[in-house]
Amino acid sequence: MTTIQTSMPPTTAHADTRSLWERVRVNRNWLALWFMLPAAAFLLLFLAYPLGLGVWMSFTDLRIGRGGNFIGFENYEWLWSDSIFWLSVFNTLLYTLIASAIKFAIGLYLALLLNRHMPFKAMIRAVVLIPFIVPTVLSAIAFWWIYDAQFSIVSWSLIKLGLISQNINFLGDSDWARASVIFANIWRGVPFVAITLLAGLQTVSPSLYEAATLDGATNWQRFRYITYPLLTPIIAVVMTFSVLFTFTDFQLVWALTRGGPVNATHLMATLSYQRGILSGRLGEGAAIATAMIPFLLAAIAISWFGMQRRKWQQGTDND
Amino acid sequence: MASVQISDVRKSFGGFEVLHGVTVPIEDGAFVVLVGPSGCGKSTLLRMLAGLENITSGTISIGDRVVNNVQPKERDIAMVFQNYALYPHMTVAQNMGFSLKLRKAGHADITERVRKAADILDLAPLLDRYPRQLSGGQRQRVAMGRAIVRDPQVFLFDEPLSNLDAKLRVAMRTEIKELHQRLKTTTVYVTHDQIEAMTMADKIVVMHDGIVEQIGAPLDLYDRPDNQFVAGFIGSPAMNFISGHLKSGGQPYVETDNGSRLPVANAPSASDGRPVTYGIRPEHLDIADDGIEVEVAVVEPTGSETQIVARIGTQEIIAVFRDRHEVEPGDRIHLRPRANLAHLFDKDTGRRL
Numbered sequence: 001m002t003t004i005q006t007s008m009p010p011t012t013a014h015a016d017t018r019s020l021w022e023r024v025r026v027n028r029n030w031l032a033l034w035f036m037l038p039a040a041a042f043l044l045l046f047l048a049y050p051l052g053l054g055v056w057m058s059f060t061d062l063r064i065g066r067g068g069n070f071i072g073f074e075n076y077e078w079l080w081s082d083s084i085f086w087l088s089v090f091n092t093l094l095y096t097l098i099a100s101a102i103k104f105a106i107g108l109y110l111a112l113l114l115n116r117h118m119p120f121k122a123m124i125r126a127v128v129l130i131p132f133i134v135p136t137v138l139s140a141i142a143f144w145w146i147y148d149a150q151f152s153i154v155s156w157s158l159i160k161l162g163l164i165s166q167n168i169n170f171l172g173d174s175d176w177a178r179a180s181v182i183f184a185n186i187w188r189g190v191p192f193v194a195i196t197l198l199a200g201l202q203t204v205s206p207s208l209y210e211a212a213t214l215d216g217a218t219n220w221q222r223f224r225y226i227t228y229p230l231l232t233p234i235i236a237v238v239m240t241f242s243v244l245f246t247f248t249d250f251q252l253v254w255a256l257t258r259g260g261p262v263n264a265t266h267l268m269a270t271l272s273y274q275r276g277i278l279s280g281r282l283g284e285g286a287a288i289a290t291a292m293i294p295f296l297l298a299a300i301a302i303s304w305f306g307m308q309r310r311k312w313q314q315g316t317d318n319d
Numbered sequence: 320m321a322s323v324q325i326s327d328v329r330k331s332f333g334g335f336e337v338l339h340g341v342t343v344p345i346e347d348g349a350f351v352v353l354v355g356p357s358g359c360g361k362s363t364l365l366r367m368l369a370g371l372e373n374i375t376s377g378t379i380s381i382g383d384r385v386v387n388n389v390q391p392k393e394r395d396i397a398m399v400f401q402n403y404a405l406y407p408h409m410t411v412a413q414n415m416g417f418s419l420k421l422r423k424a425g426h427a428d429i430t431e432r433v434r435k436a437a438d439i440l441d442l443a444p445l446l447d448r449y450p451r452q453l454s455g456g457q458r459q460r461v462a463m464g465r466a467i468v469r470d471p472q473v474f475l476f477d478e479p480l481s482n483l484d485a486k487l488r489v490a491m492r493t494e495i496k497e498l499h500q501r502l503k504t505t506t507v508y509v510t511h512d513q514i515e516a517m518t519m520a521d522k523i524v525v526m527h528d529g530i531v532e533q534i535g536a537p538l539d540l541y542d543r544p545d546n547q548f549v550a551g552f553i554g555s556p557a558m559n560f561i562s563g564h565l566k567s568g569g570q571p572y573v574e575t576d577n578g579s580r581l582p583v584a585n586a587p588s589a590s591d592g593r594p595v596t597y598g599i600r601p602e603h604l605d606i607a608d609d610g611i612e613v614e615v616a617v618v619e620p621t622g623s624e625t626q627i628v629a630r631i632g633t634q635e636i637i638a639v640f641r642d643r644h645e646v647e648p649g650d651r652i653h654l655r656p657r658a659n660l661a662h663l664f665d666k667d668t669g670r671r672l
Contacts, residue, residue: 210371211404215418215465216392225417229408 057286064280075287084263085288088271092295094178095267096246099185103242104235106186107193112227114194115201125198132191140255143184147171147256171257174264181253181265185246192245193238200234201227232306240303244296268292320504321382321395321472322347323368328377330363337363339529340377345522350499350506354516355526355552361509362477364526368507369398369475381472397466398475402482403458405450405465412437412446415464436468439498456487463495467502474499476508480515492518513553517541525549547669550598550662556626559604559636561597562666573597573663577632579611582658587672595672598662601626604638606646610655611636615648629654 024030058075062068079085114125131139146153147170155167170180204227212222250269253259259266259274266274268288276285323345330338338360345351353361366372368379370391378385386394397418405414415436416429424432437443440460450458459479466474476495480488496519499506510516516523517537525532525540525548532552533545544550550558563575571586573595581597613629613636620626620643627638627646638654646652663672 205402205404207400207402207404208406210369211398211400211406211465212417213371213391214369214396214398215469216421221421226406 054286055290057283058290060283062282062286064277064282068283071283075284076291078284079287079291084266085271085291087263088259088266088268088288089291091178091263091265092247092267092269092292095182095185095249095265096243099182099189099246100239100243102182102186103189103193103246104239106190107238108197108235110190110194111197111201112223114198125195128194129191131188132195136188136251137255139188140184140252143180143187143252144171144256147180172261174261177257177261177265181256184252184256185249188252189242189246193242196238197231197234200231200238204230236303236306240300243299247295247299248292320347323473323505323507324378324380325364325368326378326380328364328367328379329375330360330367330372331375336375337529338375341526341529341531343524343531343534345505345507348503348505350496350508350519350521351524352508352510352516352520352522353524353526354510354513355532357511358528359526360529361511361526365398365475365477365507365509368473369396370394395472396475397469397471397473398477399459399462399466399479401478403450403462403479405458405461407450410447410449411442411453411461411464414450414461415442415468418465418469432468433464436464439467439501440464455483456491459483459491460494463498467498467504470504472505474504474506476506478510479508480510481512488515495519514555517553523553525552527552543671544598544662545671547596547598547664550664550671554600556601556637556639558598558600558662560664561599561631561634561636563595563597565591565593565595565663567591575611575631579631581611581656581661583661583663584659586663594666596664596666596669597656598664599656600660601637601639603657603660604636604654605657606638606640606644607653607655610653612651612653615646615650615652617648618646 057068059070059072060068061071061074110128114121114128118124134142145151149167149169149172152167152170154170155164158164159167168176170176208226208230209222212226217225248269249267250273253265253267253270254273257265259270263271268291272285272288272292274285275288276282279285323343325341325343325345327340327342328338329336329340341360341364343351343353343364353364355361363372367374368381370386370389374387378387380386381394381396406417409417412430412433415433419429419432433446434443437446440463442457442460442464445453445457445461450461453461459482462479479495480491483491492515495508508515508519517540520537522534523537523540524534527548533540533549535543537553540549540553544553547560551560561573561575561581563573563581565583565586566572566574567586568591571583573581573583575581575597581599583597611631613631615627615629616635617628618625619628623641625640625643625646627640627644629636629638629652636654664670665672
């Protein structure tokens with residue numbers, strides 16, 4: 001602060017007489033605010049505004065091409081008694097739960113595998129990322145062919161092997177359709193989990209494993225007592241993201257099944273799109289989308305409080 | 320407690336041999352320091368002893384048992400790592416009790432043994448802290464606590480003090496030595512710091528480029544280094560080496576390349592004219608009227624002693640004096656080596672003559 005005072009013109013008799021602008025200009029907190037402004041403006045314009053608009057729309061009977069009136073909770077009351085909406089909630093939860101759990105299991109397994117010393121390590125790691133790099137719609141189309149009722153390569157292979165006698169109706173049967181979209185989502189989501197967990201694994205010092213080995217730990221005990229607890233912060237973050245992405249998934253399901261057969265694979269996101277955009281009932285679509293928010297907040301809260309509990313990460317109470 | 324026998328141990332990584340047949344006998348209860356410059360293979364040897372590296376050939380025995388193919392956890396050893404390797408998600412007590420927990424010791428037993436170790440190391444007030452909440456010296460003590468809780472046959476230390484500041488290092492040095500005197504557990508300690516080696520060891524093993532250069536008590540190594548490497552490695556500031564030719568007619572001396580005469584107490588017979596390296600420690604030089612004429616380059620007083628860096632021609636020579644001399648850079652003075660404390664090495668092989 002001394003530099004500021006010496007740089008002031010000598011004619012200034014009292015420091016207090018500096019204008020408000022003068023003081024704001026040199027204040028470090030204000031400076032920080034100036035720097036944050038562009039980012040804040042961006043977030044407000046492209047995140048907060050659409051979100052707010054969406055929530056507001058859910059309280060109106062807005063339709064495409066027609067201004068809406070405020071109708072309070074009517075959209076929600078309507079949805080409350082709509083069995084298709086509840087089916088989509090069930091589908092979304094099922095989809096998220098099963099896909100996330102399997103993504104976690106496979107991702108962790110792959111990460112542990114890739115963390116070992118092996119030939120062509122860098123190349124194998126790159127290969128693992130491929131499902132993640134391919135655009136979602138492209139991979140959905142590939143899966144569409146794999147699941148095709150007539151030309152499915154899976155059905156063909158199984159028939160040639162003599163395991164089944166006729167084609168599996170992957171996308172035409174409710175249970176098969178659910179399993180199929182979940183499988184496609186897992187295929188796409190595993191690389192993200194695996195690579196992120198691998199990054200977490202690499203931050204664990206090898207000497208901890210050596211110390212544990214000398215302490216008498218078996219492979220399983222090293223995982224249970226060293227790897228897993230040290231990985232929990234990363235697991236919490238990656239699984240939060242994975243759950244959020246899966247819960248809000250749209251592209252894959254829309255490209256594969258459009259919610260069918262008989263709404264068996266309709267997720268909240270696809271139902272919202274169908275009602276809001278295709279049917280033009282923007283208000284109702286917005287209400288379905290808004291109904292996702294509590295679920296997402298719950299997922300974030302769980303991981304947040306999970307992370308809060310790990311005292312060993314915070315070295316603050318160093319009395 | 321147990322003795323350790325390392326016999327003709329070799330280690331290769333791929334086709335590259337880093338240990339070329341190392342033999343080190345370690346008596347029961349001894350404090351042995353493996354010392355050498357980085358890359359000499361000392362840490363590799365320690366890790367082989369711990370079972371963290373395979374033994375390419377040769378044998379390592381702990382007690383009467385050859386442990387080449389024994390799992391690390393079956394070897395009954397405990398190791399203190401350079402970075403301490405404390406489990407960050409466990410409290411001090413959990414860190415120390417982890418090995419006991421894995422061996423399914425009872426809860427009361429674990430608590431009791433952790434408490435006992437904590438008392439020895441003054442860790443009792445810190446038992447509920449996490450490693451992050453400890454200072455470097457405290458972490459070091461926890462790492463030692465984790466080792467002594469197990470009451471192992473052998474302690475292994477891998478450069479345990481190199482992450483500490485200079486003052487703490489001296490304090491911990493004393494603490495480790497006291498701990499050893501109290502527990503009398505066989506200890507193998509790796510360091511690159513010859514002062515640590517000199518101050519702590521019962522027996523020092525000097526290693527260099529994958530071989531053992533010399534094994535002996537600290538003062539033996541200081542007084543009678545087997546070769547030029549050990550002579551230069553042990554002692555600080557390092558021994559001065561001056562090359563010349565041995566003249567053994569009458570009172571033997573070494574004539575340097577620029578004609579100075581360096582006194583020698585006794586020379587090996589029939590070695591007149593032999594090219595040698597003359598070694599003299601900085602503390603074994605006196606300022607005198609005769610002797611080698613040198614030009615003072617730098618004077619470094621430390622209070623307790625004064626170190627003078629001087630030059631003979633292009634060669635640097637260091638002398639250390641306990642008493643204070645009025646010497647200025649640029650002065651020409653005479654330094655006289657104490658003949659009975661001079662060392663002679665073969666110029667080609669570096670072996671002691």
